[in-house]
Amino acid sequence: MKKIEVTKNENMRLDKWIALECEELSRNRLQKLIEEKKIYINGKCAKASTKVSLGDVVEIEEVPVKKTSLQAQDIPVEIIYEDSDIIVVNKPKGMVVHPANGNPDGTLVNAIMNICKDTLSGIGGELRPGIVHRLDKDTSRINYHCQK
Numbered sequence: 237m238k239k240i241e242v243t244k245n246e247n248m249r250l251d252k253w254i255a256l257e258c259e260e261l262s263r264n265r266l267q268k269l270i271e272e273k274k275i276y277i278n279g280k281c282a283k284a285s286t287k288v289s290l291g292d293v294v295e296i297e298e299v300p301v302k303k304t305s306l307q308a309q310d311i312p313v314e315i316i317y318e319d320s321d322i323i324v325v326n327k328p329k330g331m332v333v334h335p336a337n338g339n340p341d342g343t344l345v346n347a348i349m350n351i352c353k354d355t356l357s358g359i360g361g362e363l364r365p366g367i368v369h370r371l372d373k374d375t376s377r378i379n380y381h382c383q384k
Contacts, residue, residue: 242292251284269296308349309341
């Protein structure tokens, strides 16, 4: 369990305070942990709207990230821009974005996993790439992959 002491008189909502203190938690993951009653203030289960105060001890029950069954594949993809937070690629027309029935591999997800190696963050408790898109397999446009 991760314990964090509130060292300033923040008078801030718990969900906003944790988002500032624990940048590794996505907003979605944080909301899920609160809903699942895995976040406590001074040993008591807390709501998102609970205000944190100086001296409070916030505990976050850490749930290990599950490894995905998806495999990284060395598939050539044109990288347009890349830094420590984002990668922008030109998805070729005809390339499926996410593995699914009939397309278990050879997808943009498999290619991104190979490019990013171990820098991908967990989404919904599973280690997998967070590809943000609205593209079907026949669309050829730029696709954004956020690692946070």
